[in-house]
Amino acid sequence: MTVQTQTNEMTSAKHIELVDRHAAHNYHPLPVVVAEADGVWVTDVEGKRYMDMLAAYSAVNFGHNHPELIEAARVQLDRVTLTSRAFQNDQLGPFCKELAELCDKDVVLPMNTGAEAVETAIKTARKWGYTKKGVSADKAKIICCSENFHGRTTTIVSFSTDPLCREGFGPFTPGFETVEYGNIDALRNSIDDNTVAFLIEPIQGEAGIIVPPAGYLQQVRDLCTEKNILFIADEIQAGLGRCGATFCVQTENVVPDVLILGKALGGGVMPISAVVSSTEIMSVFTPGVHGSTFGGNPLACAVARKVVEILKTNKYQDNAKQLGEYLFDRLGKIKTDKVKQFRGRGLWVGIEFHESAGVARKYCEQLMQEGMLCKDTHEQVMRLAPPLCITKDELDWALERLEKVLA
Numbered sequence: 001m002t003v004q005t006q007t008n009e010m011t012s013a014k015h016i017e018l019v020d021r022h023a024a025h026n027y028h029p030l031p032v033v034v035a036e037a038d039g040v041w042v043t044d045v046e047g048k049r050y051m052d053m054l055a056a057y058s059a060v061n062f063g064h065n066h067p068e069l070i071e072a073a074r075v076q077l078d079r080v081t082l083t084s085r086a087f088q089n090d091q092l093g094p095f096c097k098e099l100a101e102l103c104d105k106d107v108v109l110p111m112n113t114g115a116e117a118v119e120t121a122i123k124t125a126r127k128w129g130y131t132k133k134g135v136s137a138d139k140a141k142i143i144c145c146s147e148n149f150h151g152r153t154t155t156i157v158s159f160s161t162d163p164l165c166r167e168g169f170g171p172f173t174p175g176f177e178t179v180e181y182g183n184i185d186a187l188r189n190s191i192d193d194n195t196v197a198f199l200i201e202p203i204q205g206e207a208g209i210i211v212p213p214a215g216y217l218q219q220v221r222d223l224c225t226e227k228n229i230l231f232i233a234d235e236i237q238a239g240l241g242r243c244g245a246t247f248c249v250q251t252e253n254v255v256p257d258v259l260i261l262g263k264a265l266g267g268g269v270m271p272i273s274a275v276v277s278s279t280e281i282m283s284v285f286t287p288g289v290h291g292s293t294f295g296g297n298p299l300a301c302a303v304a305r306k307v308v309e310i311l312k313t314n315k316y317q318d319n320a321k322q323l324g325e326y327l328f329d330r331l332g333k334i335k336t337d338k339v340k341q342f343r344g345r346g347l348w349v350g351i352e353f354h355e356s357a358g359v360a361r362k363y364c365e366q367l368m369q370e371g372m373l374c375k376d377t378h379e380q381v382m383r384l385a386p387p388l389c390i391t392k393d394e395l396d397w398a399l400e401r402l403e404k405v406l407a
């Protein structure tokens with residue numbers, strides 16, 4: 001029996017029309033309808049190929065259709081996919097052990113999406129504050145940064161400084177204060193006796209690939225130790241190879257108290273996120289105080305175990321480091337009066353355009369015509385974040401097109 005799905009006969013225009021009519025308008029995607037993908041390449045429903053320079057916001061760090069990740073999922077699909085945490089499954093224990101080792105920590109709390117892991121870290125910090133630090137009930141304060149991005153829940157948007165993320169979603173969750181990113185004095189001044197944690201992206205992704213001043217994260221580490229507050233690093237986008245190391249904080253030689261992981265942890269196959277920390281800190285969790293139906297499901301854990309195994313080879317981190325250096329070198333040589341700054345680390349680049357050059361979206365649309373998919377962030381910045389399996393030849397291909405559009 002052959003089953004011809006209707007989807008395969010539809011044009012891009014028809015798909016876009018359907019999404020426009022029946023999907024909520026909470027995104028403004030480029031008008032490309034992907035049907036298949038492999039490595040750094042995606043193919044649309046008409047068969048046109050594009051290079052993926054976003055990698056699903058770094059969730060596809062190891063490339064589309066990675067054979068080992070797909071195989072791990074396939075094998076687990078035939079075994080068991082969901083038990084809930086009411087019972088044990090044979091993937092959760094090995095996953096937690098292997099991920100904890102990769103992080104040089106003890107204990108993993110698995111969730112599904114990034115925002116859930118951030119929420120979990122917030123709960124961890126608050127409960128740690130009350131039970132270990134001795135903060136009075138309901139007084140815990142968590143310090144965050146200006147221009148942060150940690151997800152979309154009502155609590156998380158409560159401490160966003162982006163009006164677009166907040167407007168119309170109040171009332172907001174109290175207990176948060178924001179300080180200027182990269183400013184150690186602002187952090188020092190904000191810390192009081194009720195402060196339980198500082199939550200920070202080691203490089204701010206959605207803000208436009210903002211790299212803090214050299215030495216800042218080390219100062220954060222020292223200050224958090226001095227004041228007995230938890231240093232929570234949101235490595236959801238910066239981590240797992242993107243910056244040329246397993247974790248972005250390693251490029252600054254700092255060790256946070258709590259790591260938040262997501263996106264690439266599921267290899268672009270399954271949503272899985274995690275909070276990783278010490279036995280001491282994670283002991284705030286006892287049966288019944290927190291949970292998730294799908295958290296720690298065997299299908300996601302099986303894929304994530306393969307992700308950890310792949311990361312242990314350092315192959316993708318090394319490629320991000322080496323090709324990242326090459327990329328920044330080539331970008332620096334581009335003759336253009338449109339660009340204010342190229343910045344980033346590893347294979348993660350923010351290209352900030354001068355206001356006079358127009359918005360970044362315009363250049364994303366031009367690059368799409370050239371066969372390259374990029375995403376703008378905050379009007380003036382275009383982000384490059386290819387899958388970390390990209391080769392030098394593929395990067396040269398991309399640079400040719402970038403040079404043309406930026407000229």
Ligand SMILES: *Cc1c(COP(=O)(O)O)cnc(C)c1O
Nearest residue numbers: 113114115149150151234236237
């Ligand atoms: C994407 C992202 C999140 C949210 O992850 P979701 O899976 O979309 O909920 C949180 N923090 C950072 C730094 C991110 O980039």
